[in-house]
Amino acid sequence: MTTKLDLDPVTVRKARSLARKAGRPIVRIAQQHTTVSVERATLRLAGLGGADAEGTPWVNRLLDAVRADVGLEHGAALPVWDALVRSEAEDLLTLAQKASAGSVRFRIPEGRDAQRARSASKRAVGGGIKTIDRRRVERDRLIKRHGDAPRQPWIYLIVATGDIYEDIPQAQQAAREGADVIAVIRSTGQSLLDFVPEGATREGFAGTYATQENFRLMRAALDESSKELGRYVRLTNYASGLCMPEIAALAGMERLDMMLNDSMYGILFRDINPIRTFVDQRFSRQVHARAGIIINTGEDNYLTTADAVEAAHTVTTSQLLNEYFAKEAGLEDWQLGLGHAFEIDPAVPESFRLELAHALLARELFPQAPLKWMPPTRHMTGDVFRGYLLDGFFNLVGAMTGQGILLVGMMTEAVVTPWLSDRDLALQNVRYVLDAAGGLHEDFRPAPDGLIATRARQVLGETVDLLDRIADEGLLDAIADGTFGLMRRPADAGRGLEGVAKKADGYYNPATDLLEEA
Amino acid sequence: MSTLVRPYGDTTGDGMVQLSFTLPVPHSKRAEGAAQQLANKMGMDPALVVHAKPMGPDFTFFVVYGRVNHLVDLDAVEVIERDYPLLTPKEVNASIKQSLRRRLVVLGACIGTDAHTVGIDAILNIKGFAGEKGLEYYREIKVVNLGAQVSVPHLVDRAVAERADAVLVSQVVTQRDAHLLNTREMSAAFSEAFPAAERPLLVVGGPRFDEAMAGELGVDRIFGRGTTPGEVASFLAHRLAS
Numbered sequence: 224m225t226t227k228l229d230l231d232p233v234t235v236r237k238a239r240s241l242a243r244k245a246g247r248p249i250v251r252i253a254q255q256h257t258t259v260s261v262e263r264a265t266l267r268l269a270g271l272g273g274a275d276a277e278g279t280p281w282v283n284r285l286l287d288a289v290r291a292d293v294g295l296e297h298g299a300a301l302p303v304w305d306a307l308v309r310s311e312a313e314d315l316l317t318l319a320q321k322a323s324a325g326s327v328r329f330r331i332p333e334g335r336d337a338q339r340a341r342s343a344s345k346r347a348v349g350g351g352i353k354t355i356d357r358r359r360v361e362r363d364r365l366i367k368r369h370g371d372a373p374r375q376p377w378i379y380l381i382v383a384t385g386d387i388y389e390d391i392p393q394a395q396q397a398a399r400e401g402a403d404v405i406a407v408i409r410s411t412g413q414s415l416l417d418f419v420p421e422g423a424t425r426e427g428f429a430g431t432y433a434t435q436e437n438f439r440l441m442r443a444a445l446d447e448s449s450k451e452l453g454r455y456v457r458l459t460n461y462a463s464g465l466c467m468p469e470i471a472a473l474a475g476m477e478r479l480d481m482m483l484n485d486s487m488y489g490i491l492f493r494d495i496n497p498i499r500t501f502v503d504q505r506f507s508r509q510v511h512a513r514a515g516i517i518i519n520t521g522e523d524n525y526l527t528t529a530d531a532v533e534a535a536h537t538v539t540t541s542q543l544l545n546e547y548f549a550k551e552a553g554l555e556d557w558q559l560g561l562g563h564a565f566e567i568d569p570a571v572p573e574s575f576r577l578e579l580a581h582a583l584l585a586r587e588l589f590p591q592a593p594l595k596w597m598p599p600t601r602h603m604t605g606d607v608f609r610g611y612l613l614d615g616f617f618n619l620v621g622a623m624t625g626q627g628i629l630l631v632g633m634m635t636e637a638v639v640t641p642w643l644s645d646r647d648l649a650l651q652n653v654r655y656v657l658d659a660a661g662g663l664h665e666d667f668r669p670a671p672d673g674l675i676a677t678r679a680r681q682v683l684g685e686t687v688d689l690l691d692r693i694a695d696e697g698l699l700d701a702i703a704d705g706t707f708g709l710m711r712r713p714a715d716a717g718r719g720l721e722g723v724a725k726k727a728d729g730y731y732n733p734a735t736d737l738l739e740e741a
Numbered sequence: 742m743s744t745l746v747r748p749y750g751d752t753t754g755d756g757m758v759q760l761s762f763t764l765p766v767p768h769s770k771r772a773e774g775a776a777q778q779l780a781n782k783m784g785m786d787p788a789l790v791v792h793a794k795p796m797g798p799d800f801t802f803f804v805v806y807g808r809v810n811h812l813v814d815l816d817a818v819e820v821i822e823r824d825y826p827l828l829t830p831k832e833v834n835a836s837i838k839q840s841l842r843r844r845l846v847v848l849g850a851c852i853g854t855d856a857h858t859v860g861i862d863a864i865l866n867i868k869g870f871a872g873e874k875g876l877e878y879y880r881e882i883k884v885v886n887l888g889a890q891v892s893v894p895h896l897v898d899r900a901v902a903e904r905a906d907a908v909l910v911s912q913v914v915t916q917r918d919a920h921l922l923n924t925r926e927m928s929a930a931f932s933e934a935f936p937a938a939e940r941p942l943l944v945v946g947g948p949r950f951d952e953a954m955a956g957e958l959g960v961d962r963i964f965g966r967g968t969t970p971g972e973v974a975s976f977l978a979h980r981l982a983s
Binding site: 396399400411412415428429492493494527601605637642643644647648 | 762763794796797802859888890914917919948966
């Protein structure tokens, strides 16, 4: 793509190197720690699923027992597979059952025993990684067989009934109406659960739980739709909150195609401990990298709490940080659905040109990434007619700046969960704009010293200043200060901190090993 | 004398309204007739089905224009009118300073599983809403914003610890009446934890609340859609500092 903003390459390089400087200490912290969810994800990759009669997953039961005996700092693999090698149980599930009944004692094996436990665990977890690899190949094959989405941006639609069996026909209907990507909204509050629920959700709050069974049901339904429609329909869910590593592993094994996975969202908007988040984040991104999953980052959220003009540079800053963390974890450019949103107050003069400037800046800073363009929410007032117009302008910016993923805006945003007719009207809006102006980006060249180019340069400049400060004072302190989304989140507070441990010398995790080998 | 009005299209008294809806029937002449029948039953006569569009094989979307024969009696309308004077931030500060002789402490939160802080932030954050600065901007108000997904017991504990004069709670999620259940749970917890005379002022806000339900839900005030920080600040000053 030829450049339209004529960004100074030195400034762009500087921004990236500052993001690296700010991010590297965080990666080091992530490498030095593990979390309960990382260890449970490892057990899941080794094939341990299901839950006990109370609905507590076996991975939680087993890990809690291990932790009570030998702590978390050596990881789960050594004590668990040591117990299996010692024939405490014939398989993982039996071991989990025995452990939760208190009839197994765990220890940290040494010498040859440790070696045996390591290789046994690596074999078991390798099975899960192979499943993920197979699912990735399967996706590529299905895309080849059915065809891919007909054009970019991909049209991204949400279903959110709270009942997976209601979500399925809605999702299939949305696909028929033109959706290329279906996102199943998660039940409110799952972020703060320190376990992944089991089974199909019939009664969620404003969404369904991210569970392996829900993933499987919806993917199977959309496979049917893909066949019916002659194009592969992608499925999205959320790898976020306290269990993101486990959800990422389940997503990989059930062939989800995109996952919402932001490096800082949980910290800022769910008050999850920063260290917990960064450790979980890194592992989940390594899984996504392996699974060929496209991540969607959540920068749009900052603009729902902070002003979209004043805070524009915090979006760019976060995108650069997300990019650094993503690439460090092994994700490639095509997997980076970096987020941004159309949230400038329409009462601000030239708001549309400012939106164009911000969207174009993101496009040119990340030319290979399928950016995720999010519709207005904050200034949707309940005046559905005005909202429909705003959504039209949002779509136009999407078309003019080559966005990769377009989340379809609903005129009834802030009024009701979308009705059938809301979705139909919204898709007509998107289709009209893309058909009428889909190629407009070819003719659109902002004047070099005009408002758009100047504004983009200004935002980039402010981004470099902010990154400079963050790199200097440390990202954790910047987060504690309320730099992003105006939320103040200190590193020693927040939910899930009790599930973090500093790795001991002999720490071993076969999943990390296998994911980092590649 | 009662004041009667009718909807206004382009002429006084023409009674014109617009309506859109979906029927679960395939698009056909019959479907359009069905739309017209519904509009007639809703009191639109004549009703003009100006647009009918199939949505998939099983549904049709309609836009209908027409005249309603209903009269609206303005005198019979019951609403919660503002029963306190609207003050400027300066006046709010002055009245707090004068009557409390200390800063007024406001505790804010989204309770339950609700993660939508838009409402509470619009009222509390200095950034504010609709051109008005939030309560953090008021020199004489100390704001403690606990953010999203705060449990009721935690809210009560913090109210005690902060010696809160007022507790502001916002609720957006309304699935299965979560906003009403949460509000009742909160007011009950506060009644239990505080003697009646010492209980902080309880204020609830959200787009789906009925402002007339305050008594029923056990709170002092409900603020609906479009409430500005200035209105909330004025209310607090009126109830706590006058």
